[in-house]
Amino acid sequence: MTMQASTNQAAAADSVISLRGVRKQFGSHRVVDDLSFDVRRGEIVTLLGRTGAGKTTVLNMIMGTTRADAGAVQVAGFDPFKQFEALKGRLAVAFQTDRLLPWRTAVQNAELGLLILGEGRDSARAKAIAALASVNLAGAEDKYPHELSGGMRQRVSLARALAVDPELILLDESFSQLDHVTSRTLRQDFCKVARESRKTCLIVTHRIDDALEMADRVIVLGPGAEIMLEMPLAEARVDEASRDRCRAQIEAALGGKDDDEEA
Numbered sequence: 001m002t003m004q005a006s007t008n009q010a011a012a013a014d015s016v017i018s019l020r021g022v023r024k025q026f027g028s029h030r031v032v033d034d035l036s037f038d039v040r041r042g043e044i045v046t047l048l049g050r051t052g053a054g055k056t057t058v059l060n061m062i063m064g065t066t067r068a069d070a071g072a073v074q075v076a077g078f079d080p081f082k083q084f085e086a087l088k089g090r091l092a093v094a095f096q097t098d099r100l101l102p103w104r105t106a107v108q109n110a111e112l113g114l115l116i117l118g119e120g121r122d123s124a125r126a127k128a129i130a131a132l133a134s135v136n137l138a139g140a141e142d143k144y145p146h147e148l149s150g151g152m153r154q155r156v157s158l159a160r161a162l163a164v165d166p167e168l169i170l171l172d173e174s175f176s177q178l179d180h181v182t183s184r185t186l187r188q189d190f191c192k193v194a195r196e197s198r199k200t201c202l203i204v205t206h207r208i209d210d211a212l213e214m215a216d217r218v219i220v221l222g223p224g225a226e227i228m229l230e231m232p233l234a235e236a237r238v239d240e241a242s243r244d245r246c247r248a249q250i251e252a253a254l255g256g257k258d259d260d261e262e263a
């Protein structure tokens, strides 16, 4: 066994997500070409890349809604595509838009996942109320989505994901549509909850700030979902200078500054 293979196997033991040699092609367009990475239990990892890099496609394969053409995808030891049912309740997702049901109040939206999983009404309600409080929405339980700001609606969507107490949380550009201030406080609040409850999180984003503020590790994807850079980010939160250094490295891997970044 080569050194690389033994390292991979060691990493896989406590991995919640594991991809090995994954490939995905749409027609003649190879969107993901030979991608391998792990996300360990309790880790927060951001998958960063420019539009079209294949981030959402990778997330869809991890969710089990898209099948890989080649290679292996494992989530908590299961193949998410073939064993979709096994991951019910163990994996939760929040997207770029909140996807709330307009005719249900905040708490009714937040408890939806639990009710679908067969949780009793009272217990689902209690867990949804607690999840809303954890994202600082106590008091807004009975408001309808149209009565909430965009940031608050996104909080409800995160509460809906947290309420089922999943092992793994996947976020796809969940902070991208909000203004910078709103998105920063939401990032901070989400990270606090995620870290306190030791959730494993994979956060897909094109914003460098999402990575710098939230992640233990960043994986930068280039065209074909090729890994351009993989870097731990604990250092980025030590001081301003370290943060700037990390940012510069990520920008270089992305091939330039992102127009969408905060000044």
Ligand SMILES: Nc1ncnc2c1ncn2[C@@H]1O[C@H](COP(=O)(O)OP(=O)(O)OP(=O)(O)O)[C@@H](O)[C@H]1O
Pocket (backbone or CB within 6 Å): 026, 031, 049, 050, 051, 052, 053, 054, 055, 056, 057, 058, 206
């Ligand atoms: N179901 C599909 N059928 C055909 N092509 C697809 C499909 N899904 C994605 N693609 C193509 O694959 C490429 C990668 O798309 P993907 O959505 O994964 O990128 P992304 O990195 O998430 O981009 P963004 O930052 O814009 O969300 C794009 O060129 C897209 O058009």
Ligand SMILES: [Mg+2]
Pocket (backbone or CB within 6 Å): 055, 056, 057, 172
């Ligand atoms: Mg996408």
